[in-house]
Amino acid sequence: MSAGSELKPTALCREGDGLAIDWNDGARTFVAWRTLRKACPCASCNEERQKPPDPFRLVSDQEVQAGAPQPAKMVPRGHYAYQIVWNDGHDTGIYTIELLRGLSAPR
Amino acid sequence: MQPGPTANPALDGVRHIIAIASGKGGVGKSTVAANLALALQMHGQRVGLMDADIYGPSIPMMFGLGHVDPHTANFPVQKFGLKLMSLGFLPDAGKGVLLRGPMVAKWVGTFLTQINWGELDYLVIDMPPGTGDAQLTLCQTARLTGAIIVTTPQDVSLIDAVKALNMFRQLRTPVLGVIENMSYFIGDDGKRYEIFRYGGGRKLATETGVAFLGEVPIDPRVSQSGDIGEPIVRTHGDTPVAKAYFAIATAVIDAAARAGSEALPEVQL
Numbered sequence: 001m002s003a004g005s006e007l008k009p010t011a012l013c014r015e016g017d018g019l020a021i022d023w024n025d026g027a028r029t030f031v032a033w034r035t036l037r038k039a040c041p042c043a044s045c046n047e048e049r050q051k052p053p054d055p056f057r058l059v060s061d062q063e064v065q066a067g068a069p070q071p072a073k074m075v076p077r078g079h080y081a082y083q084i085v086w087n088d089g090h091d092t093g094i095y096t097i098e099l100l101r102g103l104s105a106p107r
Numbered sequence: 108m109q110p111g112p113t114a115n116p117a118l119d120g121v122r123h124i125i126a127i128a129s130g131k132g133g134v135g136k137s138t139v140a141a142n143l144a145l146a147l148q149m150h151g152q153r154v155g156l157m158d159a160d161i162y163g164p165s166i167p168m169m170f171g172l173g174h175v176d177p178h179t180a181n182f183p184v185q186k187f188g189l190k191l192m193s194l195g196f197l198p199d200a201g202k203g204v205l206l207r208g209p210m211v212a213k214w215v216g217t218f219l220t221q222i223n224w225g226e227l228d229y230l231v232i233d234m235p236p237g238t239g240d241a242q243l244t245l246c247q248t249a250r251l252t253g254a255i256i257v258t259t260p261q262d263v264s265l266i267d268a269v270k271a272l273n274m275f276r277q278l279r280t281p282v283l284g285v286i287e288n289m290s291y292f293i294g295d296d297g298k299r300y301e302i303f304r305y306g307g308g309r310k311l312a313t314e315t316g317v318a319f320l321g322e323v324p325i326d327p328r329v330s331q332s333g334d335i336g337e338p339i340v341r342t343h344g345d346t347p348v349a350k351a352y353f354a355i356a357t358a359v360i361d362a363a364a365r366a367g368s369e370a371l372p373e374v375q376l
Contacts, residue, residue: 006279013375076371077247080279094247097279097371 007101012074012082019074021104029104037069037086039103040093063088118219120226121155123252123363125283126245128275130267132236134259135288137165138329140233141338142349143255146356148188149340152228155183155190157218159245160235161211164195171336174198182222187341192222208240215244229363236267238274246278253283253366255320255359260287260307272315283362284318285311286355292325293347318362321355324348 011022018032073085077094085091095103118124127140137160144156158166167173170186175196183190194214224230235241245251254275258268268285275282287308292300302325312319326348332339340349 008369009372011372011375019374071374071376074374074376076250076373078250078278078280079371080246080277082371082374083247 007097009097009100014071017068019071019104020107021100023101028107029101030107031100031104033069033071035103036071036084036095037090039099040084040090041095041099042090042092045090045093117222117224118230118249121224121230122228124230124232124249125359125363126159126232126234126242126251126254126275126280127257128234128242128254128271129236129257129264130238130269130271131258131264134236134257134264135323136160136236136257137169137233138333138338139255139257139286139288139323140231141166141169141333142329142340142352143356143359144189144229144231145187145338145340146349146352147229147231147359149353150356150360152360153226154188155192155224155227155230157183157222157230157232158191158193158195159215159218159232159241161194161214161241162235164193165333166191166193166233167195169333169336169338172196183224187337190224190227192218211235212240212244215241216248219245219248238270242271242274243278246275246280250370251280252363253281255283256285256311256317257288258285258308258311259289260301260304262304262307264303265307265311268311269315272311272317281366282315282317283359283366284320285309285315286320287322289325290322318358320358320362321351323351323355 008024009021010024013020015030018030021029023029070087071084072087075083077083081094081096082100083091083094127136127143129136140156144154148154156166158164170191172184172186175184177197183192184196232245234245256268256272258264272282285308289303291305292302294300308322309319324347326346328343328346329339329348332342339346340352343349
C-alpha cells in the first residue's frame with residue numbers, strides 16, 4: 001500500500017472520558033482513556049499483563065494521586081504513532097495508528 | 108517557509124529530512140551520505156549532515172575535521188557549506204564506544220533535539236547499519252521526508268536492504284528510492300568490470316515498487332578523497348562518480364518534493 005492510501009487519522013479530539021478519532025476512510029471512532037491506558041503497548045506493561053493478576057498488589061502513591069487515567073499530553077511520533085504521557089507519569093507507550101484503530105469502536 | 112517537518116523545535120526550520128540507510132554495513136552509506144549532501148549543496152540547497160552512526164562515526168574524517176572542544180565549539184560544525192554533527196567530534200569518541208541500545212537512541216535523540224540546525228532545505232542523516240534503536244528513535248523523533256536505501260549489487264547485500272526497506276514501511280516512513288553503490292569499475296583498459304555483480308539495486312527497486320535513484324561506480328579516488336577529508340564531488344567533480352552523485356541529488360530533490368507525506372494531526376486535548 002502506498003503511503004498516500006494508508007489508513008490515517010484526520011482529527012483526534014478529547015471527548016468526555018476518551019478520545020474521538022476521525023479517519024481518512026470516513027470512519028469516526030471513540031476509545032476511552034481507561035481502555036488506552038490498559039492496552040499500553042510498552043514493554044513493561046506488556047510484561048505486566050503476562051503475569052497472573054496479583055490481588056495483593058499495592059497501588060503506588062503516584063497512581064492514587066493520579067486517579068482515573070487521563071492523558072497529560074499526546075504527541076505524534078513520526079508518521080506512524082502517537083505517544084501518550086499519562087497523568088500518573090507513565091510515558092513509554094507508543095500507540096501505532098493501527099493499534100488506535102483496533103482499540104477504538106465506531107460510533 | 109512551510110511548517111517544519113516535526114513538532115521538535117530544533118528541526119522546525121528543516122524542510123526535508125532524509126535518512127541514508129542500509130540493512131548491511133560496508134555498503135558505503137557514509138560515503139554516499141557525504142557526497143549526496145555535498146551534491147545537494149552544490150545544487151544550491153542549504154544542507155546539514157548528521158552522523159547517526161554512533162558506533163562508527165566517519166563523517167569528521169571524510170570532511171577533514173577532528174575533535175573539537177564540546178564546551179567551546181558551536182554545533183553543528185560548518186565545513187564546505189554544510190552543517191555537520193557527529194559523535195566523532197567529541198574527544199572521547201576515539202576511545203571506542205561501548206554502548207547499549209538505549210544510549211545509542213539517546214545520542215540520536217540528542218542530535219535531533221538539542222542541536223540548532225537552523226534553516227535547512229535538507230538534513231541528510233547517515234544511519235548506522237541495521238534495523239534497531241537508532242532507526243526507531245529517528246523515525247519517532249523526526250518526521251522524515253523519506254529514507255534512501257543504499258545497497259551494493261550482490262544478493263547478500265540485497266537481503267538486508269529489503270529488511271531496512273520493510274522497517275521503514277512498517278514505520279510508515281516513505282522510501283524515496285534505492286541507490287546502488289560500487290556498481291561497476293572501468294579499468295585502465297577501458298573495460299567494464301562488475302566486481303560485485305550488477306543490477307541488484309535496480310532489481311530491489313523494481314521488486315519493492317520504489318524508485319531507482321541511480322548507480323555509483325567504483326573509483327579508487329572515492330576513498331582517497333574520503334581519507335584526505337574532501338569528498339570526491341568536490342575534488343573530482345568531472346568524474347563519472349561525481350556526475351552520478353549530481354544526477355542522484357537531482358533525483359532526490361524530485362523525490363522529496365513528491366513524497367510530501369502529511370504530518371499526523373495534533374491531538375486536541
